[in-house]
Amino acid sequence: MEAPVTTSVHTLRTAHEQFVTTPGASPQVRDLVADSWRRCAVRGAHPDGSHLPPLRATAAELTAYRRAHPLAGALPLFRELLGDGAADDGHIFAVADTDGTLLWVEGDTATIERGERMHFAEGAVWSEARAGTNAPGTALELGRPVQIVTGEHYSSAAHAWSCAAAPVRDLSTGRVLGVIDLSGGSTIATPPALAAVRGAALAAEAHLARTTAMPTTTPAPDQNGARLNVLGRDSALLEHGGRVLRLSPRHSEIVLALALAGHGVMGDRLAVELSDREVPPSTVRAEMTRLRAVLGPALLGSRPYALLCPVRTDLGEVSALLAEGRVAQALGRYPGPPLPRSDAPVVVEQRRCLEQQLRGAVLGSGDPALLRRWVDADWGADDTAAWSALARTLPNGSPQRAAAAARARGLDLAEALPLQVVGHAAVLQRARS
Incomplete structure (x- = not known):
């Protein structure tokens, strides 16, 4: 921000x-x-x-x-x-x-x-x-x-x-x-x-x-709705009308942006959400034409661009579980960040927000099992605070506690070393001058 x-x-x-x-x-x-x-x-x-x-x-x-x-x-x-x-x-x-x-x-x-x-x-x-x-x-x-x-x-x-x-x-x-x-x-x-x-x-x-x-009755499935899976994958899966579509990385970004907006999006705003660089309107229109050929006119509207049915996302479901305090279930439904290779601003922001929410909930839980699952995953392997929190939750004298504390210390040293190198270089530069 x-x-x-x-x-x-x-x-x-x-x-x-x-x-x-x-x-x-x-x-x-x-x-x-x-x-x-x-x-x-x-x-x-x-x-x-x-x-x-x-x-x-x-x-x-x-x-x-x-x-x-x-x-x-x-x-x-x-x-x-x-x-x-x-x-x-x-x-x-x-x-x-x-x-x-x-x-x-x-x-x-x-x-x-x-x-x-x-x-x-x-x-x-x-x-x-x-x-x-x-x-x-x-x-x-x-x-x-x-x-x-x-x-x-x-x-x-x-x-x-x-x-x-x-x-x-x-x-x-x-x-x-x-x-x-x-x-x-x-x-x-x-x-x-x-x-x-x-x-x-x-x-x-x-x-x-x-x-x-917690609805009082179980609603019937919305046959006209769609589901978008973006977590832990570069190509989103869109389920709709009995079909499962594997979208290209660019189309994955666009469909996620439209699903998050929840209402019509004009082309100039969509361009800003998809790239930090200026994108010509003709490029956006061409991409939306290709996407409409994939999705069909019954699912993708234009002027403004919009998805024409309710769309649930796995990203939203994990956020909802966190809001309900169901951290273990949220972590279990989190295979990785949304569209991890995407640099589209709208995706980067969602990725950052969800990771902050999930990481904060795991660190705040004080649950060694959840902390262990976090640090064992690729996205938590170098999380110094998580390793330190895990060490604090394990019994004194436990080999696992000692290993977690050692890992935290090692990460601390690794983070400090580049700063020390920069500091030494600055000292040498001043000495030479």
């Missing part, structure tokens, strides 16, 4: 003015924001604040929609984690759906009224395409937590605001359900604010997984 900006308000607004008034100017801001500004410019977003985000629904329509939305079940948790103290800090929190429509906006009354003047209100659409660079919209665009401060907003109407937002996913499928956002003044332009929304999103994911994990 990119670190929050520390640039001054004046510098940011100068950079914004230069970008929007000078054709071809390179944005003098951090990469995440520069990429977003470029997307906004291509999509025709208005940087001068003259076009406020549209209000999508009437009050009655919004009430009915919110009642049925899956994030309604997490609203009490958001109020507890983010709403307390809002009046003292002068901030508000908002919950939006996958299109960026604000479903709930709560918190400090005066800040709510300020937000309403620029249409940051329930029923307004704060997607990046409609509102320009902003935390909830850009978090949905990238599928990861984002912090946007003052002049980093593309629309000057929001330059007095700072915000931090994180997507909330369905852990059983990996699909994005919506986004949780904190907005306000200087207190939101801080690392704790970003940590708060990320923590609230993780807590909501775990809460929703628990409340849906």
Whole structure:
């Protein structure tokens, strides 16, 4: 995750003015924001604040929609984690759906009224395409937590605001359900604010997984659904309609990105998720044409690109088991990281998040059997902390304890040696000069 900006308000607004008034100017801001500004410019977003985000629904329509939305079940948790103290800090929190429509906006009354003047209100659409660079919209665009401060907003109407937002996913499928956002003044332009929304999103994911994990009746299999297996393999397996398709590595990345999005994805966003380098739209279209020939038009839609049926992933199932505290079962269902050779940003991020969740759960379990399984696997063989934790859980005097402790010490020395070599080289260089 990119670190929050520390640039001054004046510098940011100068950079914004230069970008929007000078054709071809390179944005003098951090990469995440520069990429977003470029997307906004291509999509025709208005940087001068003259076009406020549209209000999508009437009050009655919004009430009915919110009642049925899956994030309604997490609203009490958001109020507890983010709403307390809002009046003292002068901030508000908002919950939006996958299109960026604000479903709930709560918190400090005066800040709510300020937000309403620029249409940051329930029923307004704060997607990046409609509102320009902003935390909830850009978090949905990238599928990861984002912090946007003052002049980093593309629309000057929001330059007095700072915000931090994180997507909330369905852990059983990996699909994005919506986004949780904190907005306000200087207190939101801080690392704790970003940590708060990320923590609230993780807590909501775990809460929703628990409340849906034990249905009262066993549902019939969804004959129209699909299952995607990506763990421990470079070529994903897609099961659908009685067929099992082995996808190419590139098609594996695309289908995983679409499954994680849970809604339509435009070609320019898909290109960003698949590569750090600029990918021409024609290349994306050609790849999607080839993928449609493999999957068929009944499964892959276009404009925007989307999978046309529910898709469960083995990645999501492992995350759901971890959210339920079933660490042994999660580790047993983990044959390795998703698409291990892929360097697509969306895959790298999912790989990192799942490994962090699984590793943290194993280390925190204090279970020697789980720790042994972790260090015996390729991905845990050089995990110094895991070897140390294993040594601590084994009986004093045990040969296995001594072996685990020796392995941890050996890894520590191996990690320290390159630093020592660099240090000695620096000393010699100074002596020669």
